[in-house]
Amino acid sequence: QKEVEQDPGPLSVPEGAIVSLNCTYSNSAFQYFMWYRQYSRKGPELLMYTYSSGNKEDGRFTAQVDKSSKYISLFIRDSQPSDSATYLCAMRGFQGAQKLVFGQGTRLTINP
């Protein structure tokens, strides 16, 4: 079993739709949870960064963490064609040089 599981998609939705992206994980030591966005032929860029359980909102993006279920989500409201990219969840432990563990990535296309 992989430490982090993410549905690879692809996911295709119309412009303006609400998008839900999800990851599950098995390592209860993970404390920091991130979402990266990766455009084609580019490196990943940090989108959201959350610590422990709860919600965090930034503009059209909301990140949710449910540590009891080992489940994290990213919601995109009023989706735009420019949101078309691969979304990677990533997580790491609390102390020291804990390496980031990435999900497989979900390829998202927003259709005009």
Add this chain to the structure above:
Amino acid sequence: EAGVAQSPRYKIIEKRQSVAFWCNPISGHATLYWYQQILGQGPKLLIQFQNNGVVDDSQLPKDRFSAERLKGVDSTLKIQPAKLEDSAVYLCASSLESGRDRDTQYFGPGTRLTVL
């Protein structure tokens, strides 16, 4: 501020040949990471440096891969000899300092390696 720089952007080699990638991190970033991203997968950490010391190289195939970070700034990743399964994008990332609660990694554009 300038981002993480990598070169070359693309490389095509025959199997059993050698190849080297170069990375220049964001100025002032003590920690440097090399990741391997195979098509359709998330990045996998190969090696992590703190200044010029190795912090984690547990997933680096040491029989063929090597990396160094001279003077705690630029870094090179080498593969010798390359295998077909090494075809991937090699990403370099840097952060201010690992171990901080809100350590954020910034990624370069990557080097796309094709082994024929």
